Amino acid sequence: MNRTARAAALAATTTLLLAACGGSSEPAAGPAETTSEAAAESSPAPAADESDDPAAEDDASAPATDAAGNETTVQFGEETLEYNLDGMVAGAYPAEGRYYLEGMTGVKALAEVGAEGPAELEAFRESVGADPVSYVRFDVDNREGTEEIGVYSFAMYDADGKAYEFAPITDTTNEWTEDLDGYNDEQWDLSEDLDDADLGGNAAVGERNEQWLVGPADLPAEIASAHATAELFADEFYPMPVH
Structure with a gap:
């Protein structure tokens, strides 16, 4: 409570x-x-x-409640978010947009699916010739948490059960470059820029930070459900669509 x-x-x-x-x-x-x-x-x-x-x-x-006593809003930092209750009940809501996550360890997060990717990461992707992708940006608030949290996976499922999965930046860049026979000068420079940007670090207990995951470019218009996990299974989440 x-x-x-x-x-x-x-x-x-x-x-x-x-x-x-x-x-x-x-x-x-x-x-x-x-x-x-x-x-x-x-x-x-x-x-x-x-x-x-x-x-x-x-x-x-x-939180505000409806006539049945269901909570219709949730507070995240200074922002009041409204749940997409109709979409959750129907099992059909937009894939792109914002999702509220709350874990058992006290961590809270606001995810934005379809966010504009970090410039350093996009520049590196283009330089190595990788296919276009989509991004999830997480505002992770671990100020009331009890464990270090790094969002490790985010998966969305459409009505047919097809999964659309997002992975950490390091896993993704390794996949982008696995067939390269070394970096050219431009790629080395962009790789260093990417390292210096320090994207996707874990949120320590008491910390609020920004994290990123990378997934497929082609997302469905609507999904039926979503699930996310933290690194080393420190926590898991059932993302809820919010306005």
Whole structure:
């Protein structure tokens, strides 16, 4: 249960307890109560400043729900994302777009399928004559995580069960160059530029960073489901489409 849910549960429990006890947590005034004390108690209390209330901040970031009680939004950093519930229920939603990922270790990520690839990687791909590809960019937030996280695989499946798989940059560049008989000068320079760009590093515990995976250029218009894993199986994810 998250912090907001715990706060809501505590508030609900407190309300029920107060109702069971007669609706007030204040003791009844004794017969010796003075006029000044009674006047003070009957005066309206000053309005609370919600801007300084942590509970009010939690409520502001709490997920929205539909009539059935299903969460329709999720908070990622400062952004409120809306789930594509209709698409998930139907098992058909756009392959390209954004996906929210949340793991058991506390890590969260926002994936963008079809993102524009890093310039250094695209330049190297073209120089070695590799076929066009598509990219997934991950904004990995491991600030509340308990394990180092490197997104290792991302797979999407269409209605016929066909898989469209994305792999790490190093695996992909090795595949691009496996048939080359060494690099020419331009390829060496571009390879060094790619190394210097430092793309795709793991997110340490407490870190938020950018990571990339590379996959096929031809993606279907719609998919039925998706799955992702972290390096060394540190975590796994069921990406959910969001707006």
